[in-house]
Amino acid sequence: MLEKALREFIKENQGNIGVAFKNLDTGETILINEEMIFPSASLIKLAIMSEAMNRVKKGGMTLEDEIVVEAAMMTGGDGILKELKPGHVFTLEEIITLMIIVSDNLATNILIDKIGMESVNRLCQSLGLGETKLQRKMMDAQARKEGRENYTCAKDMLALLELIYRGGNVDADYSARMLEILKRQQVTGRLQLYLPEEITIAHKTGDLDLLEHDVGIMYLPQCTCILCVLTHRTLSNKEGREIIGKIAKLVYDTYSPA
Secondary structure (H helix, E strand, C coil), X not given: CHHHHHHHHHHCCCCEEEEEEEECCCCCEEEECCCCCEECHHHHHXXXXXXXXXXXXXXXXXCCCEEECCHHHCCCCCCCHHHCXXXXXXXXXXXHHHHHHCCCHHHHHHHHHHHCHHHHHHHHHHCCCCCCECCCCCCCHHHXXXXXXXXXXXXXXXXXXXXXXXXXXXXXXXXXXXHHHHHCXXXXXXXXXXXXXXXXXXXXXXXXXXXXXXXXXXXXXXXXXXXXXXXXXXXXHHHHHHHXXXXXXXXXXXXXXX
16 A cells, blocks of 8 residues: 555656665565666765774774864865864764764765775675765765766665664664664754654755755654655755655555554
8 A cells, every 4th residue: 555655646746756665674665766876965975974984893993083174174065064163173973973963064075085985885885785876075066067976776775774773784883873873863854844753763864956865764653664765856855855755754654553
């Protein structure tokens, strides 16, 4: 019933819509346009966080390492670091957290410089994320003009979130750390749009012009599930957020008490 409702809803809406759903309690899985490739926007930050934690596990750096935010690092877009005066000192763990919970682009670029794009891409390949690629830093307009974009798909995001949930991303300890950071997400208004406020979702959003994504682990009354909704070329960004919210509501209504 849920799959039929989702497919009918997607047909009614304009644009590219990819959905990957999995009930983590029963294994029920619904995949719709799951391998359709989308510009990742800030979803790529999940892969960057994963490799940063992987490097910490290997001993190349620690979560307590201090990073000084310098004037030369400044970039635009989402985040709070760009609003601060240069010279502030943050730990690596704080930089990772800011990259996720407020989607801070400066924090993201600091991490890319620290761990390297290729190491992120190698990790994605090792985790089986075949369509997820990091090819440019955040807010790099020139790279986009040259055709260097970051990409992912709903199927990859489902796989990555399940690894985090089950303790298979780096290891159980670092997966738990990542999960707790995702639960502290402050960028909302997509998966949560039509859900009760008390519903916990460990998630990451992404947006560009006419593109809205949200992927997360939803702790519903009758099950825990993963829902990944990627949208592109919708009528507007507002419409993209509405689509994500309505899909999440269909899932919620299916797995909630009457």
